[in-house]
Amino acid sequence: MKAAVLHTFDESLTSDEFVRYENVPDPKISRPTDVIVRIGGAGVCRTDLHIVEGIWRSKVDVKLPYIMGHENAGWIEAVGPAVEGFRVGEPVICHPLVTSGHCLACRRGDDMHATDSSFPGINANGGYAEYLLTGTRALIKLPKTLAPKDVAPYTDAGLTAYRAAKKASRHLLPGQFAVVLGAGGLGHIGIQVLAALCAAEIIVVDRSEQSLELAKTCGAHHLVKADGHEVEAVLAKTNGRGAEAVIDFVGEGDAVARGLAMTGNGGFYYVVGYGGKIDIPTIDMITTEKTIVGNLVGTYAELVELMALADRGLVNLHTREYSLRDANDALHDLHAGRIHGRAVLIP
Known part of the structure; x- marks a missing residue:
């Protein structure tokens, strides 16, 4: 099959070629619950740029060359002998984590903290390719209203934004305020989830x-x-008290300090973007009673919930399509800030 393959890290992100479009072996079913998905769309995520930079080397054991792409949707191509409830040709979206279902975290539905798992595109070959190896527990059937290429980025960007916005929505009341820092690939989804x-x-x-x-x-x-004056502007719009919730989809540079400054007393600061540091005196935490909440990608159940919103037209992705062979163009456009919304690779 054809794939866009990462061969070397580039810490400065200055290379003309981050990935190489080439022939690689097709994935094979080896376990009874394995599923091969023919990719209809693979999202291009800023995490992919961080992988190219080598930032994830300290977090996961990745041996190059390998295939990125952790936001995937397509059609079932083949299934293992223990797979039930799915037919070849059905359109599906893939939860980004492939879990066994045996550990306690799995049984609680806490997929991202499973002890027995793989993460295609992060620590295993992903969807920058014609085919993807995943597992039956990761699959969600798509309704007829949703095409794979239009929903692939929901599996990380959408799901992460949904998880944070859902947490915030549980305590937000009419007359209160929610601030969204960054209206890009994740932020534009988070805004829609909050509104819904x-x-x-x-x-x-x-x-x-x-x-x-x-x-x-x-x-x-x-x-x-x-x-440079956004804190003052937010305080003015909230009558000087700050917001009850701030969702930070940037998480680097001065966004962290500014996000915390926009958070009102007793409010919640949700960290989604990463790369920066949180530095706040403990006395300020005590006197303001602010809560800082970290957010990973959401669970399988939350992806089902997000697909329900998308099916009803309450959440829509703003996407820009690229051919798989043009993966480098997509990555460079993302790095340069030329993509507003999400980029999707289509084989």
């Missing part, structure tokens, strides 16, 4: 006018340009 799940007013902060315009179409009530 709660009645709080949504304030979106971003440096890009184009991203702010996208945020407006996604349900944002207030738009704030990140120009």
Whole structure:
């Protein structure tokens, strides 16, 4: 099969070629619960750029060359002998983690903390290819309203944004405020989820006018340009008290300090983006009673919930399509900030 393969790390992200489009062996079924999916769309994520940089080397044991791509959807191509309930040719979306279902975390539905798992595109070959090896527990059938190429980024970008926004929505009331930092690939989904799940007013902060315009179409009530005065602007819109929830999809540079400054007393700061550091005096944590919440990608059940919202048209992805052979163009455009929404590779 054809695949876009990572052969070397590039810490500076200056190479013209991050991945190489080439022939590789087809994946094979080796376990009874294995499933091979013919890829209809593979999302391009900023995590993929971090993988190219080598940031994930300290977190996972990856041996190059290997295939990135952890946001995948397509059609069932082949199934192992123990697979039930799925037929060849059915359209599916893949939860990013392949778990055995045997450990306690699996049985609790806490997929991301499973002790027996693989993560295609992170620590195993992923979906920057014509075919993907996954497992039956990762599959969700797609309704007729949703095509694989249009929903693939939901499996990480959408699911991560959904998890954070769902947590926030549980305590947000009418008359309160939620701030979304970053209206890009994850942020524009998080805005829609907040609008679907709660009645709080949504304030979106971003440096890009184009991203702010996208945020407006996604349900944002207030738009704030990140120009160095965004904290003051948010405080003005919240009558000086700050927001009850801040969801930080940036997580690096000065976004962390500014996000915490926008969070009101007793409020919640949800960390989604990464790369920066949280530095706050303990006395400030005590006197303000702020809560800092980390967020991984969501669970299988939460992906089912997100597909229900998408099926009803309450959440829509803004995507830009690339051919699989043009994976380097997609990665470079993402790195340069030329993608507003999500990029999707199509074999």
